[in-house]
Amino acid sequence: MASNSNSRPPSPLGLEQDQEFDYSKRSQWLRAAVLGANDGLVSTASLMMGVGAVKHAIKAMILAGFAGLVAGACSMAIGEFVSVYSQLDIELAQMRREEKRAGVVALGGDDEKREGLPNPIQAAAASALAFSVGAMVPLLAASFITEYKVRVGAVVAAVSAALVAFGWLGAALGRAPVVRSTARVLVGGWLAMALTFGLTKLIGSKGL
Template structure:
C-alpha cells in the first residue's frame, strides 16, 4: 500500500464520530434514581398506589359530624343517669333526656353558626384585601356556609342524643332503665369512635377506646356528683 493512501486511511479512521456509549448498570446511583422518581411524583401530586383519599380534606366535615353526635350521646346519657341517681321516676328521666336533646341541638347549632360566620367574615375580608376582582366571586362561593354548618351540627347532636333517650326513656324499672342507657351509650360511643377512625384513616382500636373511656368518665362523674348531692339534700 502506498504511504499516502495509508496515511489518509488512518486519518479518516481517527476523525470518524464515535457512538455514545451507554452507562453501565453498576454506574447508576440507586439513590439518585430514587430521588428523581420521588421528585417526579411530588411534582405530579400523585399519591401512593391504592390510597387516593384526601384524609385532611375529609377531616373538616368528619370532625364536626363525629363531635356533634358524640356530644349529643354523652350529654343526654349523662343527664339521664344523673337525674336517675336522685329521682327514680321514669317521667323525670324522659323529660330530662328530651330537654337535653332540644337544648343541646340548639346550642350546637348556634355555636357552629357563630363560629363559622366568624371564619367566613375573616376570609371574605382577606379576599377583598387581595383586590382580585376576577376571582372574588368564585372564592366567596367556595367558603363554608354558616347555615349548613349549623344545621349539620344540630342534626348530628340530635342523632347521638336520640340513642340513649329511646333506649332507656320508656323502660319501667329503674335498674333496667339505667342499664339500657348505659348499654346503648357504650355501643354508640364505640361505634362513633370506630367510624370516625375508619373514615379518617386513623387507628380504629385507639380511637374507639379513647371515645369509650371519655364517655364512661363523663357518665360516672355526673352520676357520682348528683348521687352525692341527693344524699346530702336528704
C-alpha cells in the same frame, strides 16, 4: 400491542389533586359530624344518669334527656353559626384585600371564588343535627322501660355500643389507631356518666 397498552393517557395531575381535596373535605365534615354526635350522646346520657340517680321515675329521666337534647342542639348550632360566620368574614376580607392588591374589581356575579367559602347556616344545621342524632340514643333506650334498674342498664348498654361505633368511625376518618381511639372514647363516656351519677347521688343524699 405496545401501542394499545399505552393508548390510555394518564390521569391529569390536577384531577387527582381535586379528588384528594374533595376526599379531605368530606373527611373533615364527617369527622365533625361524628364528634358532634358523640357530644350529644355523652352529654345527654350523663344528664339522664344524673337525674336518674335521685329521680327513678321514667318521666324525670326522659324529660331531662329531652331538655338536654334541645338545649345542646341549640347551643351547638348557635356556637357553630357564630364561629363559621366569623371565619367567613375573615376569608371575605382577605379576598377583598387580595383583589385590591391585584387591581381586580370584584363583581357581584363572581360565584366561583365564593362557592368554596364556609356556609354558616349549613354548618349550624349540621352541628345541631349531629348532636340530636347522638342524643336520641339514650332517649330511645330509656323509653317505655318502667323498671328503674333495667332502664339504667339499657341506657348504659345502648350508649356503650354507640360510643364504640363513634370511636371506630372517628378513628377511621382520622386515620388513627382504631382500638386505642375506640377504647379512649368508650372509657371517657363511661367516666362522664359515672361522675355525673355519683356526684348527683352524693348531692341528693345530702338534701341540697
